[in-house]
Structure formats: structure tokens, C-alpha cells
Amino acid sequence: MNFQYKTQAFSYRFFVLMLILFAVQILFGLLLALIQLDPDLLKGTLNFNVARAFHLNLAVVWIVTGFMGTILFVGPLLGKKDIRPFWLIKFLFYALIVIVIWTACTLPLAQKGIAGWIGNTPWLQQGKEYLEGGRITDVLLLVGFTIFAYLTLFMFPRKVKTWNEMHWGLAIGVCALAGVWVFSLISAKNLDTQEYFRWYVVHYWVEAVWEIIHITLIGFLLSKFFGADEKEVGFAVFWGVSLVVLSGLIGNSHHYFWIGTPAFWQFWGSLFSALEPLPLIFCLWHVYLDEKHGITPVENRPAFYFIFGSALFESMGAGVLGFTMTMAYANIWEHGTWLTAAHGHLALFGAFGLLVIGATYEAVRKYKNIYRFRGYLGKLSFWLLFIGLVGIMGSFAYGGTKEIFVYRILGLDWWAHQVRPAMANARVLLGFSALVFIAGAIILIYDLFTMKNREISEEEQFARNNKLGSSSRISMWRKNMMPVEFGIWLGGIWFFGLVVTGGVFSFNLHSVRAGDPTIPFILMGIGYIGLILTTLLFAVRFLQAFEQRQNMLQVLQNTDNENLCVIDLKPVIQVRDKEKLILEAFNRLNYGEAFVMVSDKNLSEQHPVLHKVLGVSFAWESLEEGPQEWKVKIGKLN
Amino acid sequence: MSSFIEKEKKARRAAIWIIGGMIGIWIVLSIFSFTDSAARKRPDTTQVTFAGQTALRGKQVFQAYNCMDCHTMVGNGAYFAPDLTKIYDHTGPAWLKAYLSSPGTYPTRAIVNVNLQELIQSGAVGPTTLDDYLAKYPGAKSRVEERGGVQALMPNLGFSADDIKALIAFLKYSSKLNTGGWPPKVIASQSVIQREAEKLESESGLIKSRVTGELKSPNSSGAGGAGSSPIALGKEQTINLGCAACHSVDGSKLVGPSFKGLFGSQVSLDGGRTVTADTAYIRKSILEPNADIVKGFPKSVMPAFGGTLTDEQISDIIQYIKSLK
Known part of the structure; x- marks a missing residue:
């Protein structure tokens, strides 16, 4: 083990539990996809609703377990202190297992119609989507969350005044995790009240509390990875969290359009839901900025892949897809169809699942005392999960589009012979995507548990770095991504998102309502396919540039600083001439080569200049810092 | 630099105030969510x-x-x-x-x-x-x-x-519940709906499998030559009445006991009694289904058929059940 704090070692068992729950959850997902194809499958033995209750609850539980693991992993670094007493962590861990087993035993009671009602309180299970567990599960979970909040706060400094934004982010996150859960204890007599408070838990968890934790953890993990400036990360965390609360608080009311609550929610919900993507774009932008900070190569590239994927899917799946459906005029068509599931899979697994998997990669590496390892399996699993996931989303989007036409526009309701057949192809596609996803998950779990087999020794790494070598040309996919290009990609994703939005809105057109689906089918077809392809290509582009940058950083690490060409800036007086000299030297470099700059003045002021002149595609390593001489090594990356 | 920090501090304070204001709006709206007005009255589960x-x-x-x-x-x-x-x-x-x-x-x-x-x-x-x-x-x-x-x-x-x-x-x-106009009204013409529905059903690949045999209107019974024997007439009755939805003819357990091999068998009832399924028992079970409930089956689910069937029709059904050995 290679941990600074003992608390961190405890995170490992949470990650193992998380992977087990994840595996079971996706097997239930596969089962659901199969029942979609053959509705008689396991009928009477394990009905669809029970399997779905497992699928949803496990999704929530494994991600929360992952959050716990991640916070135990990074918390001591943030608070510079261990948790006491340790037995409370162990207690939390076993309590979690007991809750899972208990809930797994009670959920199948739905097949017999047993909820354990005493008065109006369902003690065993309660048939509320996402919160299917009964009151006993709810109370146990509340205790668990409270313990967890206590443990997290215990690690932080006593003096609240010394907290930075990340302390605050996590503190608010873990307290709200327990606080919001209190609303799951409400059993209302009326359906509108019940649904109202159900969304307090479901929405405020995923669209507020989890996002706050997510943004804080991404910020913290990236500053660990790239040595990003804590102030800058703090800035991003504060404004990210503020935007989440600002938009998400009233944005919640997009769930209150049609559940029997008043119509004024349609205005408020539409307005603030439209703002909900802002923090998510903001977060992705900061991931983009932070990626260019480090000058030592990232030792755990798969972890970075997953963290990047998390920010991307949060922006695309939660942000863009959420935007396409939460305004009232779109929502009236989308509500209660497969389009919701298209958004849900990306927003839940894409945003939160990928993040905790990223943290798992780092924790496992530290736990098994591995410095470097070959990441090809991790990356393969990332791409399979990525493609499987967008495939699942695409299948739901395709089926949902057909469903809106058949079910809402035509009002056909013979499920077996009209609605289901209309969505038949989407079901097949869903099954295939699920298989790709599961292949990715199998490789992921295998890679995590056998990472030690792929460890790379110091000498081997040296040899590998030499093999990478330097080159005079690189493909345009591997070139540094400038802010403008990032903007174009994001703009592309949003463009197709708006096309989809237009498609959903177009169901309001009279011609469409009269029975001609051409306009929405074309718009949504182009929109969804464009969205998927743009997202995929953007991820390839971003990660290729990342690979190039990291490879070149490794090559530069190998170079002997003594033999580098030295540019002496001491005799040069004019700033313009200095810049020219540096630029010329830089342009002569091959990718993966470097020169050394020497001056009698502090060179750190040259850094922003270089930024301006060269963009951000260079490595900057300070070799000597005054008082007589300043020396900086500058390398060309991509 | 320090002016930047000052500015940032101010902006953050403003953000926190705005969030506070949002919470205020949120609380007010939430209260109005659950108050009845002249325009809308919430139904109540304890009243309906x-x-x-x-x-x-x-x-x-x-x-x-x-x-x-x-x-x-x-x-x-x-x-x-x-x-x-x-x-x-x-x-x-x-x-x-x-x-x-x-x-x-x-x-x-x-x-x-x-x-x-x-x-x-x-x-x-x-x-x-x-x-x-x-x-x-x-x-x-x-x-x-x-x-x-x-x-x-x-x-x-x-x-x-x-x-x-x-x-x-x-x-x-x-x-x-007043669902605010959701789901939206269907305004497509019947002919368009009919056309699309037929297309989907032919594409479906699923056969509209009736549980047993062809469906006939209950008034047309006895018209066909083949259906004139009591057993055939009884079978037709069970189809028209939908008996097969709950009572299988192949021995499998549905909502109610299977018809197969029923006649003449020993049936254990709720309460421990055992009776022979003879004509009188089956007749009683059709007319007053809740008088004798077979062990392991739900009570009060089967409606009473007294008044809807003639004596002759009942005896036809019994003949049909008798034939299912």
C-alpha cells in the first residue's frame, strides 16, 4: 500500500463492493433488455418491475458507495487528517452490505403485493420509482448517510474559517446527501404530494447534491493529477456549485408540470431547467483548462479517461439531453416515454458512474502499490463502455421518438400489437448496445483486479519512452486543441442538441399532430445521430491530444538536460526580440524535443507571453530559480 | 490582483444573496402548490x-x-x-x-x-x-x-x-387529477389512425392469439351445424364468457382451477372440506362462486353468473367440462 493516510486504505473495500454492485446492476440491465425483447421471459418468476427496481436501486447504491470510497480516498488529503475512530468506517461498510441484502430481500415482495403497510407507512417496500425500498431501508440509509457526513466532516479542520471551496463543496455535499434523504420518509396520502416529495429526493440528489460532490471531486482529482492551481480550482468549484444551486433548485419543477400540481410550475420549471446545463458546460471547460497544466506525465491515463468522460457525459447527457426535454412544450410530448430513459442512462452512469470508476483506478493503483502500468485494457474498457452507453442512449432515443408518434400523436394504446412493434428495432439495438457495454464492464473489472500484472518497471518505462521518440509531424487529431476548437466541438454538440429540441417541439405542429411525423423524425434522426457522432469524435480528438501530450512529456523526461540547446536571453534587451528568439527556437523543435532558456531575470513572467505566442502546447519546467540565473526547459508537445 | 480578489468576493456575496432569493421564491411557490383555489381543487384519496x-x-x-x-x-x-x-x-x-x-x-x-x-x-x-x-x-x-x-x-x-x-x-x-393538459389530446383523423394501426399490427409479427379458438358473439350461439352438440355449445359458451382467461383446459394453473380432469375429481376446499366435483358442485360454482373456494385460490374474484345463463347453457358448459378428461 502506498497511502499517506490509513483512512485512504479503507476506500479500497468500498471500491470492491462498488464493483460487485455495479456488476449485478448491469446484469439486471441486460435482463431488462431481454424482457423488453420477450415480455414473457421469467414472467411470474421475476417480473419486469422487480428486475427494474433492482436495476434502479443498485444504480443508486453503487454510485453512492463509489462516492464514499472516493471521499475516503481524497478526504484525508484535503483535511490532512485521518478519520477517527476507524471502526466507524468498518461499521459503515458492513452496514451498507446489510442494507443492500435487506433491500434485495424485500423488493421481490412486490410480486406478492406485500408492502408491510402499518397505517400509511410501507415498512418493507413501497413501489416508488427509484425509492422502492421500504421505510426500514430508508431509515437505515439515513443512519448510514449521517455517519458518513460525520466521518467526512471529522477529517476537515476544526476552524471553518480555514476551509477552502473544496472543503465547503464536500461538506455541503455530504450533509445534503443525508438532509435531502429525509424527504424519502414522507408518506403522503395523495399522489401529487407524494410525487412532489419523491422528486425532492431523486432530483435534488442527482441534479444538485451529487452534482455538487461531482464538481468538487473532479476539481480536486484534477488538481491532484495536473497540479492545477488550488485557487483556480477553487474558483471553478465555487461558481460551478453556485450555478448548480441557482439553476437546479427551481429547475426541479420540470417534474411538476403534469403531476397534478398547478400550471405556474410550467413557466418556472422551463426557465430554470434551460439554465441547468450552464454549470455542466463550465465544468467541462475547466477540465479542458486543467488538462494542460501538468508537466510531469500522468501515470494513470485510464483514470483520466474516465474523469474526462464523466465531465463530457455530464455536459452532453445531463446538460444537452436534459435541455432537449425539460421545457414544457417539449416535455408534454417527451414525458413518460423512452426519451427520458435516453437522458437518464447518460446522466446517471455517464456523469457519476464514470467519475467514481476514475477514482477507483487511482485508488487501486495506490492500494496495490503500482507506480506505472500499461493502460490499454483500461482504455479499451473505457471505449467499450462509451460506445455501449451512447448506443443505449441512441436506442432509447430512437424508440422514444417512435413511441411519441404512436402513443401520443395517434393515441394507439394496444401495447402488444401497436406500441411495442413500433419500437421493435430499438429494442434489438438496445440489446446489442447492452452487450457492448457489458463487454466493457467485464474488461474494466478484470483490469482493476489484475492491474499488478501490467505493472511497468522503471527500465521498461525508459525503453518505452525512447521508443516513442520525437517526430517532426503529428496527425491533426493529436495536435493541441485550442480554445476555439474546443468551442467548435461544444458548439457542434449543442447544435445537434438544438436540432433534437426542435424535433421534440415540432410535435406541436398541426401537420404532425394530424398524423404526419416526417418533420420530427427527420430532425430527431439527424439530431441524435449527430449528437452521438460529435460526442464520440470529440472524445477521440480530446483524448488523442491528451495521449500525444503525455507521450511527449514522457519523452522529455528521458532527455538529458545537459545536452540541450541553450538560448541565452541575457544579452537581449528588447522584449520583442526575446519573444522572436524564443519563437524561432521553438519552431525549430520537433515534437518531443526541448531547449533551455537562460536569463538573469525571473522567467516566470515569460510564461504568459509564451502562452500568448505559442498557444498552450508546450512544456515548461523550471530548472533553476535565481538569484543570479533563471533556467527553464521548454519542450514541444503537440 | 487585490482588486480582482475584491471583485470576486463581491460577486460571490451577490451569488449567495441571489441563491437566497431563489429559495424564497421556491418556498412561496411550493406553498401555493398545495392550496386549493377556485380554479382547481385537488382530489383527495381519502374522499374518493x-x-x-x-x-x-x-x-x-x-x-x-x-x-x-x-x-x-x-x-x-x-x-x-x-x-x-x-x-x-x-x-x-x-x-x-x-x-x-x-x-x-x-x-x-x-x-x-x-x-x-x-x-x-x-x-x-x-x-x-x-x-x-x-x-x-x-x-x-x-x-x-x-x-x-x-x-x-x-x-x-x-x-x-x-x-x-x-x-x-x-x-x-x-x-x-388536473394534469395540466397532459397527455395531449389526439387530433389526428380516424382514417390516419386506422391506417397506421393496421400497418403496425401487420408488422408486429405477434399473432393476436385468442386464448381458445375463434371468438363469436354470444347471441349467435347455436346457429352453426357443427356447434349443435351440448359439448360444442358448452365450449362456445366458455369462450364467449371468457372462462378460459382464468380456467385453463390443459391443466395449468391460472387465476382459477383448471377445467382439465375436473369433473369427478376430489376437490379440497378452504376450511378443510373435500367434495366431489359433480354436476351439482359445478353448477353451484357457476352461480355462486364464493360459496365453495378451492384451496389455494383467491376468494371473491369470480363474478356470479346467476341470471346471465339459462339452465340449458349451464348444463352445456358442464357437459363440456365433463369432456375435458
Whole structure:
């Protein structure tokens, strides 16, 4: 083990539990996809609703377990202190297992119609989507969350005044995790009240509390990875969290359009839901900025892949897809169809699942005392999960589009012979995507548990770095991504998102309502396919540039600083001439080569200049810092 | 640099104030969410009842069976089965009662009628004829005409008679919810809908498998030459009445006991008695199904067929059951 704090070692068992729950959850997902194809499958033995209750609850539980693991992993670094007493962590861990087993035993009671009602309180299970567990599960979970909040706060400094934004982010996150859960204890007599408070838990968890934790953890993990400036990360965390609360608080009311609550929610919900993507774009932008900070190569590239994927899917799946459906005029068509599931899979697994998997990669590496390892399996699993996931989303989007036409526009309701057949192809596609996803998950779990087999020794790494070598040309996919290009990609994703939005809105057109689906089918077809392809290509582009940058950083690490060409800036007086000299030297470099700059003045002021002149595609390593001489090594990356 | 920090501090304070303001708006709106106004009155599960069961109990049954993880209710749920919010307005209580008694099969016209008569007799539904009922609830009419006796995808959950009434009360309640115009009204013309529906059904690949044999209207019985023997007439009766939705002819267990090998067998009843399934027993079971409940089967689910069948028709059915060895 290679941990600074003992608390961190405890995170490992949470990650193992998380992977087990994840595996079971996706097997239930596969089962659901199969029942979609053959509705008689396991009928009477394990009905669809029970399997779905497992699928949803496990999704929530494994991600929360992952959050716990991640916070135990990074918390001591943030608070510079261990948790006491340790037995409370162990207690939390076993309590979690007991809750899972208990809930797994009670959920199948739905097949017999047993909820354990005493008065109006369902003690065993309660048939509320996402919160299917009964009151006993709810109370146990509340205790668990409270313990967890206590443990997290215990690690932080006593003096609240010394907290930075990340302390605050996590503190608010873990307290709200327990606080919001209190609303799951409400059993209302009326359906509108019940649904109202159900969304307090479901929405405020995923669209507020989890996002706050997510943004804080991404910020913290990236500053660990790239040595990003804590102030800058703090800035991003504060404004990210503020935007989440600002938009998400009233944005919640997009769930209150049609559940029997008043119509004024349609205005408020539409307005603030439209703002909900802002923090998510903001977060992705900061991931983009932070990626260019480090000058030592990232030792755990798969972890970075997953963290990047998390920010991307949060922006695309939660942000863009959420935007396409939460305004009232779109929502009236989308509500209660497969389009919701298209958004849900990306927003839940894409945003939160990928993040905790990223943290798992780092924790496992530290736990098994591995410095470097070959990441090809991790990356393969990332791409399979990525493609499987967008495939699942695409299948739901395709089926949902057909469903809106058949079910809402035509009002056909013979499920077996009209609605289901209309969505038949989407079901097949869903099954295939699920298989790709599961292949990715199998490789992921295998890679995590056998990472030690792929460890790379110091000498081997040296040899590998030499093999990478330097080159005079690189493909345009591997070139540094400038802010403008990032903007174009994001703009592309949003463009197709708006096309989809237009498609959903177009169901309001009279011609469409009269029975001609051409306009929405074309718009949504182009929109969804464009969205998927743009997202995929953007991820390839971003990660290729990342690979190039990291490879070149490794090559530069190998170079002997003594033999580098030295540019002496001491005799040069004019700033313009200095810049020219540096630029010329830089342009002569091959990718993966470097020169050394020497001056009698502090060179750190040259850094922003270089930024301006060269963009951000260079490595900057300070070799000597005054008082007589300043020396900086500058390398060309991509 | 310090001016930047000052600016940032100010901006952050402003952000926190704005968030505070949002929380204020949020609280005010939330309070108005649950106050009745002249324009809208919220239905109450404790007030809405059906056949002596409250919608509140229906809501508990609805949750106990986790209906929401297949169906949707006010659009929330699993999208695996139809939305139920307005189903009561669409199909009415008699069709729902008939369907929920044996969800594996869509009820026939005759079985809806039997349920309707029972509901009228118990006072749960005001006096009406079947045709008036079907005219009032077009969803029930189309279901009976197009799907009567056809297999449904829903599993048989074995609801008790009280569960069924409570569920109907809950669905009556949910149909009263003001859902703000959702789901949107269908304005496409009948011809377009018909055309698309036929296309989908031919594409479906699923055969509209009637549970047993061909469906005939109950009034046309005895017209055909082949159907003139008592056994054939009895078989026709069981099809028209939808008996097969609950009673299999191959020995498998559905909602009720199978007809196969029933006649002459020893049947153990609730309460420990054992009787021989003879003509008198079967006759009594048709006319007063709740007098003797077979062990392991739910009570009060089967409607009483007294008054809907002639003596001759009953004896035909018994002859048919007798033939299923």
C-alpha cells in the first residue's frame, strides 16, 4: 500500500463492493433488455418491475458507495487528517452490505403485493420509482448517510474559517446527501404530494447534491493529477456549485408540470431547467483548462479517461439531453416515454458512474502499490463502455421518438400489437448496445483486479519512452486543441442538441399532430445521430491530444538536460526580440524535443507571453530559480 | 490582483444573496402548490371511494405491487406498459374489474357484462345497460370489440377482490387529477389512425392469439351445424364468457382451477372440506362462486353468473367440462 493516510486504505473495500454492485446492476440491465425483447421471459418468476427496481436501486447504491470510497480516498488529503475512530468506517461498510441484502430481500415482495403497510407507512417496500425500498431501508440509509457526513466532516479542520471551496463543496455535499434523504420518509396520502416529495429526493440528489460532490471531486482529482492551481480550482468549484444551486433548485419543477400540481410550475420549471446545463458546460471547460497544466506525465491515463468522460457525459447527457426535454412544450410530448430513459442512462452512469470508476483506478493503483502500468485494457474498457452507453442512449432515443408518434400523436394504446412493434428495432439495438457495454464492464473489472500484472518497471518505462521518440509531424487529431476548437466541438454538440429540441417541439405542429411525423423524425434522426457522432469524435480528438501530450512529456523526461540547446536571453534587451528568439527556437523543435532558456531575470513572467505566442502546447519546467540565473526547459508537445 | 480578489468576493456575496432569493421564491411557490383555489381543487384519496374501498387503500395496493416499475402514473414510471393516469375515464370500472380479475387476458363482452351487473347490484355503479356503458367508455368498447379474449402481456398477479376495488378507486382518483393538459389530446383523423394501426399490427409479427379458438358473439350461439352438440355449445359458451382467461383446459394453473380432469375429481376446499366435483358442485360454482373456494385460490374474484345463463347453457358448459378428461 502506498497511502499517506490509513483512512485512504479503507476506500479500497468500498471500491470492491462498488464493483460487485455495479456488476449485478448491469446484469439486471441486460435482463431488462431481454424482457423488453420477450415480455414473457421469467414472467411470474421475476417480473419486469422487480428486475427494474433492482436495476434502479443498485444504480443508486453503487454510485453512492463509489462516492464514499472516493471521499475516503481524497478526504484525508484535503483535511490532512485521518478519520477517527476507524471502526466507524468498518461499521459503515458492513452496514451498507446489510442494507443492500435487506433491500434485495424485500423488493421481490412486490410480486406478492406485500408492502408491510402499518397505517400509511410501507415498512418493507413501497413501489416508488427509484425509492422502492421500504421505510426500514430508508431509515437505515439515513443512519448510514449521517455517519458518513460525520466521518467526512471529522477529517476537515476544526476552524471553518480555514476551509477552502473544496472543503465547503464536500461538506455541503455530504450533509445534503443525508438532509435531502429525509424527504424519502414522507408518506403522503395523495399522489401529487407524494410525487412532489419523491422528486425532492431523486432530483435534488442527482441534479444538485451529487452534482455538487461531482464538481468538487473532479476539481480536486484534477488538481491532484495536473497540479492545477488550488485557487483556480477553487474558483471553478465555487461558481460551478453556485450555478448548480441557482439553476437546479427551481429547475426541479420540470417534474411538476403534469403531476397534478398547478400550471405556474410550467413557466418556472422551463426557465430554470434551460439554465441547468450552464454549470455542466463550465465544468467541462475547466477540465479542458486543467488538462494542460501538468508537466510531469500522468501515470494513470485510464483514470483520466474516465474523469474526462464523466465531465463530457455530464455536459452532453445531463446538460444537452436534459435541455432537449425539460421545457414544457417539449416535455408534454417527451414525458413518460423512452426519451427520458435516453437522458437518464447518460446522466446517471455517464456523469457519476464514470467519475467514481476514475477514482477507483487511482485508488487501486495506490492500494496495490503500482507506480506505472500499461493502460490499454483500461482504455479499451473505457471505449467499450462509451460506445455501449451512447448506443443505449441512441436506442432509447430512437424508440422514444417512435413511441411519441404512436402513443401520443395517434393515441394507439394496444401495447402488444401497436406500441411495442413500433419500437421493435430499438429494442434489438438496445440489446446489442447492452452487450457492448457489458463487454466493457467485464474488461474494466478484470483490469482493476489484475492491474499488478501490467505493472511497468522503471527500465521498461525508459525503453518505452525512447521508443516513442520525437517526430517532426503529428496527425491533426493529436495536435493541441485550442480554445476555439474546443468551442467548435461544444458548439457542434449543442447544435445537434438544438436540432433534437426542435424535433421534440415540432410535435406541436398541426401537420404532425394530424398524423404526419416526417418533420420530427427527420430532425430527431439527424439530431441524435449527430449528437452521438460529435460526442464520440470529440472524445477521440480530446483524448488523442491528451495521449500525444503525455507521450511527449514522457519523452522529455528521458532527455538529458545537459545536452540541450541553450538560448541565452541575457544579452537581449528588447522584449520583442526575446519573444522572436524564443519563437524561432521553438519552431525549430520537433515534437518531443526541448531547449533551455537562460536569463538573469525571473522567467516566470515569460510564461504568459509564451502562452500568448505559442498557444498552450508546450512544456515548461523550471530548472533553476535565481538569484543570479533563471533556467527553464521548454519542450514541444503537440 | 487585490482588486480582482475584491471583485470576486463581491460577486460571490451577490451569488449567495441571489441563491437566497431563489429559495424564497421556491418556498412561496411550493406553498401555493398545495392550496386549493377556485380554479382547481385537488382530489383527495381519502374522499374518493369505489365499492366501499378508498382510493387511499388503492394507492397502497398500487404501491405494494410496484405497478410503477412497469406502467407509468402521471407519466412517471417504467414506460414498459401503458400509462394509467386516465384509464378509469377511458374504460370505466366494469372493464377494469373484469381485467384486473385476470390480467393475463383481455375480458370479453360477456364477462364485462357480468361484472357490470354485479357492480350495479352492489350499488357501486348506477343502473345502466352494457351498451350504454360501452358508449360512455369508448376505451372499454374498443377493448371488448378488438381484444376480447386475447392474451395480454401483464402477468397474473392474483389480486384479491378488495384489492381490485381499491385499485379501481385509486384509478378513479388519478383520473380526477388536473394534469395540466397532459397527455395531449389526439387530433389526428380516424382514417390516419386506422391506417397506421393496421400497418403496425401487420408488422408486429405477434399473432393476436385468442386464448381458445375463434371468438363469436354470444347471441349467435347455436346457429352453426357443427356447434349443435351440448359439448360444442358448452365450449362456445366458455369462450364467449371468457372462462378460459382464468380456467385453463390443459391443466395449468391460472387465476382459477383448471377445467382439465375436473369433473369427478376430489376437490379440497378452504376450511378443510373435500367434495366431489359433480354436476351439482359445478353448477353451484357457476352461480355462486364464493360459496365453495378451492384451496389455494383467491376468494371473491369470480363474478356470479346467476341470471346471465339459462339452465340449458349451464348444463352445456358442464357437459363440456365433463369432456375435458
